[in-house]
Amino acid sequence: MRTVLTIIFVIIFMWIVAFSFAVRNAMGWEVVDIPEPTIEEQVEGSFMAAKPIECTFDETIIKEYIKNTGEEPLAKAITYMTDGTEVYQVQVMLYVNLKQKTFSVFEIYPDGSACLSLQANKLDIFSFGLST
Secondary structure (H helix, E strand, C coil): CHHHHHHHHHHHHHHHHHHCCCECECCECCCCCCCCCCHHHHHHCCCCCCCCCEEECCHHHHHHHHHHHCCEEEEEEEEEEECCCCEEEEEEEEEEECCCCEEEEEEECCCCCEEEEEEECCCCCCCCCCCC
16 A cells, blocks of 8 residues: 555646646636747757646535546645646645546646546556565
8 A cells, every 4th residue: 555655646747747737827827928939949858838627616516426437536736836826825626536547636726616627447556665
């Protein structure tokens, strides 16, 4: 169990680092114009990416989603996001179904909204040399 929790913690940490610079306003996600990278930036290998994210103010939708997937809460973390003017403390929740090998990541914002930012299946747990 310790190994599973360690792996999940590593996944959450990498996810938080990757998405902690997302921009959000009080009305929901907004489209942000991103300038074309310069040649120097392209050489460095970093780039901005966007993906569709489902958000709601209705907690029953989230509860129903979790019930339908059979996922259980495994971990939570706190991250900080900004809209360029304010910094928001955001709770990140990780739900896992080890039998079905699925997991979901929710972001919960101070205004009561929640976003399903990642859902995946075919979950493989690696030991990374740790013993159980």
